[in-house]
Amino acid sequence: MTTSKKISQQSSFRPRKQFGQHWLKDETVLDRIILAAELEKGDRILEIGPGTGALTTRLLxxxxxxxxxxxxRDLCKKLVYKYGDRDNFLLVQEDFLKWDLESLLERFSKFQQPNKVVANIPYNITGPILEKLLGKIATPASQQYQCIVLLVQKEVGERLVAVPGTKAFGALSIRVQYLASCELICDVPARAFYPRPKVDSVVIKLRPRAIANPANNPRQLETLIKLGFASRRKMLRNNLKSLIALQDLNQLLEQLNFNPQCRAEDLTLDNWIRLSNNFDCMK
Structure with a gap:
């Protein structure tokens, strides 16, 4: 979601539904976002969806x-008017999901290789944005940021920080936690925005990192996670039986000291990696 320092229904620029625009009007939340980013003078920031510039002003x-x-395009004109004379500001009018960051910034040495991301992103493309920033289990992003602070839909944020055995814990939890540590910073009620969205929000902080004990076969791990969570009501062995004989799968679960009746959400990230690393031995 994009932001505005002070917005009212009489604003001359109305949020556009097609871009998922809701102006954040809560100064306290904006301050919490900045605090979570742990900014230093030498930081190079990537902001996705600056909107009318409330967060931008604080960052610059x-x-x-x-x-x-x-x-x-219309917001870009306003941003150029407000910040065009700042030598530490570079505005790109582009769809972030289609933008090749590294190639474009080759011409702007001062702005190359941003080390942090701070943004209020459109909720309808949260998943693709996370994937572009972090990559996938099998293909982590080449650009590894020190931290990523985002305002996201509360349901999504809870899934990112969820622990095994909870309703929110799922395939997204595993995929993101494999690539980054995840922390919930604060809740953001719907009333903090104009127009008021139908959902509450949260600020989350991700710290991309290389996992200490990675999977031997990351692509296989991705496949197991996808199939394992395909039907949450089914036991894990029933979701994976298309890949391996049920007898062999039961034997593997026993060897790993997993409950033979476990479901996908019962396994920790480390459990999933162990399962993947031993999976080929049973085929």
């Missing part, structure tokens, strides 16, 4: 370089 005063990516 504290960092050496800010790359803002905005798809809305």
């Amino acid at each position: 005063s504290q960092v050496s370089a800010l790359v803002a990516v905005e798809i809305d």
Whole structure:
């Protein structure tokens, strides 16, 4: 979601539903986002969807370089008017999901290789944005940020930080937690926005990192996770039986000291990696 420092229903620029625009009007939440980013003067920030610039204003005063990516042409005109004379500001009018960050920034040495992401993103493309920033289990993103602070839909944020055995824990939890540590910073009620969305939100913080004990075959791990969570009501062995004989799968679960009646959400990230690493031995 994009932001605005102070917005009212009489604003001359109305949020556009096609871009998932809701203006964040809560100053306290904006401050919490900035605090979570642990900004330093030498930071180079990537902001996705700067909107009318409330978060942008706070960022520009504290960092050496800010790359803002905005798809809305009319908003871009306003941003140029407000920040066009700032030598630490670079605005890109582009769809973030289609933008080749590394190639474009080759021409702008000061803005190359942003080390942090701070953004209020459109909720309808949260998944693709996370994948572009972090990559996949089998193909982690080449650009590894120090931290990523995002405002996301509460349901999604709870899934990102969920622990095994809970309703929110799922395939997204495993995939993201394999690539980054996840922390919930604060809740953001729907009333903090204009227009008011139908859902509450949260601020989350991700710290991309290389996992200590990675899977031997990351692509296989991705496949197991996808199939394992395909039907949450089924036991794990029933979801995976298309890949391996049920007798062999039961034997593997026993060897790993897993409950033979476990479901996908019962396994920790480490359990999933162990399952993947031993899976080929039973085929």
